[in-house]
Amino acid sequence: MGRYVVRRLLQMIPVFIGSTFLIFFMVYALGDPVAAMFGDRAPDPATAAQIRRDLYLDQPLGKQYLHYMGQIFQGNFGTAFNGQSVTELMASAFPVTLRLTLVAIVLEMLVGITLGVFSGLRRGRGIDTSVLLLSLIVVSVPTFVSGYLLQFVFGVRWAWAAPSVAPEAPLNELLLPGLVLALVSLAYVTRLTRTSIAENARADYVRTALAKGLPRHRVITRHLLRNSLIPVVTFIGTDIGALMGGAIVTERIFNIHGVGFQLYQGILRQNSPTVVGFVTILVLVFLLANLLVDLLYAVLDPRIRYA
Amino acid sequence: MTNDGHGGEGGGTALLDVRDLTVEFRTRDGVAHAVNGVSYRVAPGETLAVLGESGSGKSVTAQAVMGILDSPPGRVTGGQVLFHGRDLLTLRREERRRIRGAKMAMIFQDALSALNPVLSVGAQLAEMFRVHEGTSRKEARGRAVELMERVGIPAARARVDDYPHQFSGGMRQRIMIAMALALGPDLIIADEPTTALDVTVQAQVMDLLAELQRELTMGLILITHDLGVVADVADTIAVMYAGRIVETAPVHALYRAPAHPYTRGLLESIPRLDHKGRRLHAIKGLPPSLTAIPPGCPFHPRCPLAQDICRTDPPPLYEAGPGRASACHFWKETLDGAR
Structure with missing residues (x-):
């Protein structure tokens, strides 16, 4: 029975990595979050670049993913673009x-x-x-x-x-x-x-x-x-x-x-x-x-x- | 043992006396007449073998006696099942349930599917004591171990919590036997108890069953299609065909000289070493559909002796010697021909 549980737990790891990477890829790679932040107005290029740097958006996708996962395991899900922390949103939802x-x-x-x-x-x-x-x-x-x-x-x-x-x-x-x-x-x-x-x-x-x-x-x-x-x-x-x-x-x-x-x-x-x-x-x-x-x-x- | 001394035409005391039992199944294709006026008797300590092909009604009769017929669609439409002289068919459901498992028990063919796969064998054995006698959990478990030892399961104490799939086929059938024996029943009905087993294991299980029966002087109904199994253990044989008993006889008399052409056909279809190289005899044709049993003698379309009378008049059970009867208009000729 113990081995059965351990085997099941180990099987969860690749599934977790695969599915989170997929959703990460879809959300970050297929849209421009910074553009979305500014809505209809075109952002000032310097500000946009600054935001990208702050949010690790200028890094390659793999690196972004690793950084994000690292943060998650420290309990930090980041901040929503309206300034509310995601953990706070989660706690209410x-x-x-x-x-x-x-x-x-x-x-x-x-x-x-x-x-x-x-x-x-x-x-x-x-x-x-x-x-x-x-x-x-x-x-x-x-x-x-x-x-x-x-x-x-x-x-x-x-x-x-x-x-x-x-x-x-x-x-x-x-x-x-x-x-x-x-x-x-x-x-x-x-x-x-x-x-x-x-x-x-x-x-x-x-x-x-x-x-x-x-x-x-x-x-x-x-x-x-x-x-x-x-x-x-x-x-x-x-x-x-x-x-x-x-x-x-x-x-x-x-x-x-x-x-x-x-x-x-x-x-x-x-x-x-x-x-x-x-x-x-x-x-x-x-x-x-x-x-x-x-x-x-x-x-x-x-x-x-x-x- | 309580017995009010019910005796029938044949004299002696019957433990079980089935009289003129009729069972029907209502299906979409019409009414299937599975059992058509079957009568048989079992005395304490006696072994009655009920022999027949699949669909002959041998299992359905047993299920009707036990009261575990699938109903709907099955229904007992007539007859009596006297057990210790009391007609079980008139009892209330609850009264019948108390007898089932306690006073009469059943052993099924394939123990792997007949035992519950998700409960340990100990739990399934102990359940008998818990339900019928209100025994405490601990004591019931102890008695389950005793039962397992009794039927020859090695290391019973260690295996009581194992599940059916962890046992071999022979061991599983022993557990089925233990379950049937649990409350010391007066009658055991074994429905093809060895069919699903290897030949070597078959003999062991049959020996165990016969030994326990002798020891506890139980009545035993052995349902089988295997003539070989019957010869060693049975006292009496009842041969069934199309829901009727076509011949009953003491086992040796029947083997020596059958009094019904169907029985003769069955005996002749057993492969024999001294007939090596010869074609195996087979009864021509197929058993009739139970929704359309032929008029007259149901066996006439396949019978080598059939005459006009067989096509019109259903034969009664003729007395064909001491303790034997045959439902054939030409029982005498058959008997003489066999000698």
């Missing part, structure tokens, strides 16, 4: 997005897995067909439509939830945006669980469990569910990263100043340090989430643990 993601993941697990188990056990019957149909609708409606719709119905019309959310909003106020964020993944989790349960329900070991005279709930939770959850865990794990970085639409709709919102602003204004900094953190989140999945995998399936 990440907590609310983290809470939003947490709400979304919990909803995915509770609602998605429950619905999936029920429809998987009653394959082909009323509940199964309606859940399948509903999930199909949810998957095909884009988030900005479902988001605005739910915001209007629950937030404005019935006023059950706040239509816009402050950065320090507690978890319960994040329920509605969390649901919007989770919706599509929730449908996938439902379908994945359903298929997995329906497939495994006919497995030999389930019949053995029945032949042992175990109560139905024990057959389902201890024998069937544990085997069926392996693909679902993979999906939810990788989804953590996707939800954190992909909350752009949801955060716009509910006016949440989180990661998605800051990234969006950063891209719009060609604010390179913000974009690279946030993406670097997101890459780390992805990698950690994947590591978590791999570890959970090994916990759920001993055949992997001893491989």
